[in-house]
Amino acid sequence: MGVAFLAIAGVLIANRFGVDGLEPWIIPSIVFALGLALVWSPLDRVTLDDARRPKLSGLFERDAWARFLLGLAMSIGVLWWFAMWDFTEDPVQRAVAVPLVVLGAVVLILAPWWLRLIRQVGVERQERVREFERAEIAAHLHDSVLQTLTLIRAKANDADAVTRLARAQERDLRAYLYQDRRTEEESVVTALALAVNAVEDAQGIVVDVVSVGDAPTDERLWAAVKAAREATSNAARHGIGPVSVYAELTAHTYQIFVRDSGPGFNPAEVPSDRLGIKQSIIGRVERQGGAASVQSAPGERTEVSISVPREVQQ
Amino acid sequence: MSDTGQQTTDATARVTVVIVDDHDVIRVGVRESLEKDIEVVGEARDVESAIDAVLDAKPQVVILDVHLPGGTGGGALDVLAEILTGPGSPRVLALSVSDSAEDVVATVRAGARGYVTKSISGPDLSDAVRRVASGDAVFSPRLAGFVLDAFGAAGGEVAAKDEDLDKLTAREQEVMRLIARGYTYREVGAKLFISIKTVETHVGKVLHKLQLSNRNELAHWAAQRRIV
Numbered sequence: 313m314g315v316a317f318l319a320i321a322g323v324l325i326a327n328r329f330g331v332d333g334l335e336p337w338i339i340p341s342i343v344f345a346l347g348l349a350l351v352w353s354p355l356d357r358v359t360l361d362d363a364r365r366p367k368l369s370g371l372f373e374r375d376a377w378a379r380f381l382l383g384l385a386m387s388i389g390v391l392w393w394f395a396m397w398d399f400t401e402d403p404v405q406r407a408v409a410v411p412l413v414v415l416g417a418v419v420l421i422l423a424p425w426w427l428r429l430i431r432q433v434g435v436e437r438q439e440r441v442r443e444f445e446r447a448e449i450a451a452h453l454h455d456s457v458l459q460t461l462t463l464i465r466a467k468a469n470d471a472d473a474v475t476r477l478a479r480a481q482e483r484d485l486r487a488y489l490y491q492d493r494r495t496e497e498e499s500v501v502t503a504l505a506l507a508v509n510a511v512e513d514a515q516g517i518v519v520d521v522v523s524v525g526d527a528p529t530d531e532r533l534w535a536a537v538k539a540a541r542e543a544t545s546n547a548a549r550h551g552i553g554p555v556s557v558y559a560e561l562t563a564h565t566y567q568i569f570v571r572d573s574g575p576g577f578n579p580a581e582v583p584s585d586r587l588g589i590k591q592s593i594i595g596r597v598e599r600q601g602g603a604a605s606v607q608s609a610p611g612e613r614t615e616v617s618i619s620v621p622r623e624v625q626q
Numbered sequence: 627m628s629d630t631g632q633q634t635t636d637a638t639a640r641v642t643v644v645i646v647d648d649h650d651v652i653r654v655g656v657r658e659s660l661e662k663d664i665e666v667v668g669e670a671r672d673v674e675s676a677i678d679a680v681l682d683a684k685p686q687v688v689i690l691d692v693h694l695p696g697g698t699g700g701g702a703l704d705v706l707a708e709i710l711t712g713p714g715s716p717r718v719l720a721l722s723v724s725d726s727a728e729d730v731v732a733t734v735r736a737g738a739r740g741y742v743t744k745s746i747s748g749p750d751l752s753d754a755v756r757r758v759a760s761g762d763a764v765f766s767p768r769l770a771g772f773v774l775d776a777f778g779a780a781g782g783e784v785a786a787k788d789e790d791l792d793k794l795t796a797r798e799q800e801v802m803r804l805i806a807r808g809y810t811y812r813e814v815g816a817k818l819f820i821s822i823k824t825v826e827t828h829v830g831k832v833l834h835k836l837q838l839s840n841r842n843e844l845a846h847w848a849a850q851r852r853i854v
Contacts, residue, residue, distance in 0.1 A: 518745075522771035522806050525780040556767055556808025562780045569807045615807070 336397070344390040344417070350383025352424050384421070391417055456484055476516050483509060500529045500537065500566070504559055507541040515548035517555060525561030527622075532600040533566055536620045539604060540568040542592040543616035547572035551614055561622075568618040576612040593618065641759045644668040644683055646676040646705065647691040647721065652744060656689060656721070659748030664755055673697030677708045685716050686759045692722040692733050706736040719758045730769065731776075731844065735837050740764025762826045763833035770805040773832060776843045779803075791839045794832060801828045 354376040391414050400406060460481040467473045496503040501523040508519050529537070540557065547555045551572030559568045582589065593616065594604045602620030641664045647653045648671045657666050668683035670676035673696035680688055688709065690702050697704030702720060709715060720738040722730050730741045739758050742751060743766060754764040765773070774780060777794045779802070785793035794802065797818075804814040811825045818825075836844070 520767055520808070522767045524771050524775045524806070554808075558767065558771065558803075558807040560774070560780055560803070560806075562782065571808045613813075 340390045340393055343386055347383045347386030347390065348420060350379045351387065351421050353379050353383070355424055355428060387417065387421055452488060456488075457481060472516055476513060479518070480509075480513055483512075496529060498528055499526050500533045500561060501526045501559075503529045503534070503537050504540060504557070504568070507537050508544055508557055511541060511544045511548055515545065517548040517553045519544060519548075519553075519555045519557055521557045521559070523559045523561075527561055530623065532602070532620045532622065533561075535596050535600045536566050536568055536602065536618050539593045539596045539618045540570055540616075542588065542596075543568075543570040543618065546588060546593075546616075547614065550577065551575065564622055566620050566622060569615060570618075571613055571615040574611070574613050576608045576610050576614050578610055579606050579608055640665050641687060641756055642667045642683070642685040643687045643689055643755060644670065644676075644679050644685040644716070645689045646670045646679070646694065647689075648672060648693070648695055649691075652691070652721075656751070659751055660755065661749065661752040664752055671695075673701070673704045676705045680705070680709045680716060687755050688716045688718045689721050689755065690718050690733075690738065692720055692730055702733045702738070703736050706733070706738065710737045717758045717761070719754055719764060731772070731836070734769075734833070735844070737837070739833065741769050742766050743768070757826075763829045765802070765805050765829055765832070767806045767808055770802045773836060774799065774802050774806065777835070777839075777841065778843075788831070791835050792841045794835065798828050798832050801825060802832060805829075 394413060395410050400409075460477055464474050464477050467477070494502050496506060504523060505521055508521050511517075512519050527533070540559070544555060544557060547570055552574055554573060556571045557568065558571075559566070579589075589606060593606075597604045597618055597620050600620050602618070604616065604618045606614065606616050608614035643660070643664055643666055645653050645656050645666060646669070647656065650671075653669055653671070657669075660666065667685050668679040670679040671694075673694050675696075676688075676690070676694065688705075690705060692702045694701040694705065700707075706718060710718070718738040720730055720733045720741045721744060722733075722741065723744045730738075734741060739761075740754060740763055742754050742764060746754070746766075757764050773794070777783065777792070779794055779799045783793050784799070785795045788795060800818060801814055804817055805811075809817065811822050811829070815822045815825045
């Protein structure tokens with residue numbers, strides 16, 4: 313600032329004593345530049361703190377107002393002088409040039425303020441959005457996690473219930489945090505996950521689901537998902553956890569493998585009046601032109617393979 | 627909890643590990659679930675203390691949480707950049723609570739040799755640590771599924787040559803599929819009539835591809851996590 317005032321003093325002195333050989337517009341230009349610097353100078357302080365979060369309230373402390381007004385006065389003075397200046401005899405040229413130059417000068421003076429204002433509005437909007445999101449998250453956590461924790465505390469003596477509650481809440485929270493939420497109809501991955509989750513909740517076991525590929529759930533895929541649900545439910549009832557479910561969707565087929573961790577059984581010895589495997593798994597996918605089979609033996613893991621062909625949609 | 631320790635301790639020497647996780651409960655849980663032949667030589671809870679602990683204790687394996695406070699905000703990536711400095715560096719097993727493998731791919735590409743979720747059982751975690759210590763890769767079913775997805779296996783893309791980094795060979799796909807179905811390496815070998823060693827070789831090659839491939843899908847995930 314000191315330098316600027318010295319310069320102003322220099323200009324004033326030069327003006328008073330008159331300097332020969334200078335173009336007449338040089339000194340007004342310098343004065344205008346200084347005026348600009350003065351008008352802009354309060355903005356420096358704001359950007360110094362943090363360019364992204366200007367403090368407009370802190371703008372006009374101490375001498376900032378004075379500098380701003382002085383700069384404004386200098387600029388306007390120069391423009392006034394320019395409007396009076398006979399730089400050409402042609403009145404048309406003057407009539408065009410003067411408004412243009414004055415307009416340009418005004419834009420120059422106000423541009424940084426204008427930009428700052430726009431940025432400030434942007435920052436404020438961002439903050440509002442963030443605030444809104446935070447409120448949303450808080451509301452969600454309150455309705456889900458906190459409620460579940462209360463339930464868990466109430467049922468602390470019932471280990472099964474606690475496990476089930478914790479698992480269901482974990483899944484809910486994961487879905488909220490990590491997944492874009494697609495419906496069962498839009499996504500066979502979601503359909504399978506929900507079907508398996510239902511079994512998890514009903515039977516209180518842990519099932520790992522891995523899916524590769526995705527598509528809208530058509531009739532055949534639904535059949536496969538329902539068969540997989542039945543197979544998972546069987547694994548939960550007769551086998552031990554953890555149960556793995558792997559689904560792979562290619563252009564031609566949809567395959568699901570459901571595998572438990574033992575203890576296995578002899579498929580040939582299943583009484584023929586037990587309809588679970590035959591009807592709900594094999595029959596269901598065969599009606600859709602698919603196939604299902606059960607590999608198991610006593611002491612081994614049991615794996616149910618389900619496969620349906622896809623109608624290729626173009 | 628770790629009664630099976632004696633049976634699984636074979637000729638291999640003790641394995642030293644450093645556990646890095648910002649949650650005390652998880653660190654304690656991991657330490658207690660490790661079997662007896664695995665010795666915890668250090669623990670850390672953020673990026674800076676992790677780097678110090680690893681450089682100080684020189685463990686064979688670092689069990690590293692993907693999300694860590696401190697450093698430049700890159701979590702496990704910051705730690706990996708400091709501790710994987712060449713031959714003799716410890717091997718890293720990434721530990722994540724997240725279900726999405728995308729979350730972990732950046733860590734694997736930055737040099738981790740495996741990824742397990744925090745719900746893993748004690749014996750399985752111990753197995754994974756030993757496997758990583760001996761230089762092998764550890765693929766959970768979820769990571770295997772992710773690899774199949776990312777390398778376009780479901781779309782029928784098959785590498786013609788072994789050297790093709792952007793696709794999996796037919797054999798590698800078979801191995802990945804079985805791992806995704808929940809098969810252990812031993813079971814994969816039995817099913818495909820190959821030795822465990824061969825299974826490990828295939829998995830190692832897939833890890834190599836996962837780390838070096840320039841496939842768009844992988845590059846995209848890497849870019850999202852701000853690594854190249």
